[in-house]
Amino acid sequence: xxxxxxxxxxxxxxxxxxxxxxxxxxxxxxxxxxxxxxxxxxxxxxxxxxxxxxxxxxxxxxxxxxxxxxxxxxxxxxxxxxxxxxxxxxxxxxxxxxxxxxxxxxxxxxxxxxxxxxx
Amino acid sequence: xxxxxxxxxxxxxxxxxxxxxxxxxxxxxxxxxxxxxxxxxxxxxxxxxxxxxxxxxxxxxxxxxxxxxxxxxxxxxxxxxxxxxxxxxxxxxxxxxxxxxxxxxxxxxx
Numbered sequence: 001x002x003x004x005x006x007x008x009x010x011x012x013x014x015x016x017x018x019x020x021x022x023x024x025x026x027x028x029x030x031x032x033x034x035x036x037x038x039x040x041x042x043x044x045x046x047x048x049x050x051x052x053x054x055x056x057x058x059x060x061x062x063x064x065x066x067x068x069x070x071x072x073x074x075x076x077x078x079x080x081x082x083x084x085x086x087x088x089x090x091x092x093x094x095x096x097x098x099x100x101x102x103x104x105x106x107x108x109x110x111x112x113x114x115x116x117x118x119x
Numbered sequence: 120x121x122x123x124x125x126x127x128x129x130x131x132x133x134x135x136x137x138x139x140x141x142x143x144x145x146x147x148x149x150x151x152x153x154x155x156x157x158x159x160x161x162x163x164x165x166x167x168x169x170x171x172x173x174x175x176x177x178x179x180x181x182x183x184x185x186x187x188x189x190x191x192x193x194x195x196x197x198x199x200x201x202x203x204x205x206x207x208x209x210x211x212x213x214x215x216x217x218x219x220x221x222x223x224x225x226x227x228x229x
Contacts, residue, residue: 112161
């Protein structure tokens, strides 16, 4: 058990709709990362938050947004959904102190993902 | 442009033999490398890592080798066990940001 909780496990929705994916990081971890894994593809980095603030942005569409709340849980909002948005969405957390050194290289702890199906 | 590549989508090995998974990267700014293992219906889990200042790191049956001049790393699993059957992702870190390869599916046959 990684200590990272993602809900829901599965989500089926129609095109054009909006969904919210939720992530609770491992206790003590300040950074939350969101990744998208489409069929048979690798993990594509979407966005990272550190202690409530956006830290880094990857290939995240404008239709997608995220935030990290004071209790450090995070939500990924996906709107105007398209068929191509169907994927596994992983949340990960890490001990990341924001300074150079070991903390920046700490492994990511992943949740079990949310499988989104857009029909 | 994919900065981290795992060119073999799959690998099949007999139990007890060595499994070698390969990963190539293009960005010379990567300073830390990790391998993750993923079972179906679960998230990836950290397996082993190596700093760019080293060329080898060993943890039990798992050894990671880094060849900086070739921008290549490999994961050796000896001896391979059926429970090692999973998808293996290599990841490279630069400035705290992890970039993942597409993964290699390892099947260890009893």
